[in-house]
Amino acid sequence: MKYTILVTGAAYGTQNSSSAFLFCKSLLKTKHILHSVFFYCDGVLNANSMTTPAIDEFNLIKAWQGLNKKYKVKLYVCNSAALRRGVIEDEKTLNVNVVKKGNLAFFFQLSGLMELANSIKICDRIIQF
Template sequence: MLNYCLMVTGPAYGNQRSRSALQFSQTLLKCNHRLSMIFFYQDGVLNANSFSTLASDEVNLVHAWQHLAKQNQITLYVCTTAALRRGIIDSTHASLLKKTGENLQPGFELSGLVNLVQMILTCDRFVQF
């Protein structure tokens, strides 16, 4: 059994990277590998935007990420800097920026690159999508 860490740089919709990362994660878990953290970076942070909408016939990748994380105790980290640049904020940053409301999806957690480095140092395999 190997401990995997993933970094997702693709948005939920617009290209295949996020969906491929999700399918890879599901397969890892079915094969009894460990997946403790997933780090969303660059446009990957858009997976955590609660203002995203999708067509009724599309797979809801955001909910699939949330379900995967909850069922398997996986932390979904979102790069704070990349998120703020793309207009994604949590309640803490909303008050600091004097904005009303937040749009970070439940189950996702804003984080710095320190968590990414720790993640890389503690895993057996690091895969980027």
């Protein structure tokens, strides 16, 4: 089966994201196809590179990045929800050679709800956390 995962909970403070991550790992171990993970609402905070857990805590952001590196799972972040929560990409201003440093973590990519709709269309299941 082909799956899309929708994550709406922040990386820390709720169980949503860590449950979603563990579910994704289980899918991949059982040879299912994980098409993509879409982060929406507070879930976009999973893509904030400025989030730094305590040294003895599980680093969920790095775990998501590892999922992309090892299994090539697409990590989509809702652009509108990210902007409302201060998660931005690097920006270059056209009139001045100034680069604003963004905090979107590596391997996450900003996208719109159309990407989520497309993923739902081509997958057998969508699971929301």
